[in-house]
Amino acid sequence: MGKSKKYLGRGIHDEKFFKSLNEGNLKKMLDAISYDDTLDVQIRENYLNIYYNGGNIVKVNSENSLDFDMFYFYLGTEPKKKVKSDEKELAELKTKRDDLIAKFKNNDYAGYFDEAKRVMDKWYDNHPKPERMEQHILSLGNRYGESDYTIIDLEYQVSTLSEFCCIYTPKDKEKPKKPKFDIIAVNKDGKLCVIELKKGIGALEGTSGLKEHWDCYRESIGRKPAPFVTEMVKILAQKQEFGLIDKNLKITESIPEFMFAYSYDDKNSRKDQDDKFHIEYKKVKEPIRIIKLEQGTRKLMNE
Secondary structure (H helix, E strand, O other): OOOOOOOOOOEOOOHHHHHHHHHOHHHHHHHHHHOOOOEEEEEOEOOEEEEEOOEEEEEEOOOOOEEOOHHHHOOOOOOHHHHHOOHHHHHHHHHHHHHHHHHHHOOOHHHHHHHHHHHHHHHHHHOOOHHHHHHHHHHHHOOOOOOOEEEEEEEEEOOOOOOOOOOOOOOOOOOOOOOEEEEEEEEOOOOEEEEEEEEOHHHHOHHHOHHHHHHHHHOOHHHOHHHHHHHHHHHHHHHHHOOOOOOOOOOOOOOOEEEEEEEOOOOOOHHHHHHHHHHHHHOOOOOOEEEEEOOOOOOOOOO
């Protein structure tokens, strides 16, 4: 039997990769991003995801290993599965992707990001992602000193290998959930906050509803917060070392807080949205903090 994979947690664990980000070619990439207020850098487990409008504009594994989803080049209407079976179409998409990636590998970071943005903008015209876009806008708009919360991570996936793996199993399922939490932030008191973001009435219903997210949190991070806090302390320290977050931000409290953020949409009246949210919130049966976001609001502020 092979060795079981050890969970290292989010963070850059490879020394060569870390050094490149701190003082090598990839430091130049981070410097280029620092002048671009549309890009957002998130650290994963030994790689970076760099986001544009909520989509991954590049996954960086090392100086010479990166990925861009070639299907951003595809503007047709056929399902991805069918496109994958079309050898000619697939070859064209791969060529376009490889030509784009070549710019990155040649250290033309500005050229890479400019072209990749144009490709993604065309794709988003046909495939809008409002909740991802909302996350992206909030991450860019809630940096240190700009609001009551500083966002330090997005789309946190609870690993089945972690000490706080989720043990919540829905009634109609056989296996525990694998929860993903939208936003990890630090408030002004130094407390970590795990924030579930919902946009519009549709996001409140079904398995993506409020109660199930609370149940998943309670039976994962909530039952054993210490290793999660340790992981986030490391993420914050690395982001500060890479110049991505102000060094004055500190995590000082040992117990995180779970929260909801609700962003009003423009399809339903405010009253209808408040009524629906209240109905779903009552099912949670816990006094969980809520932040309501008006349309166009970028700041997470306590009332």
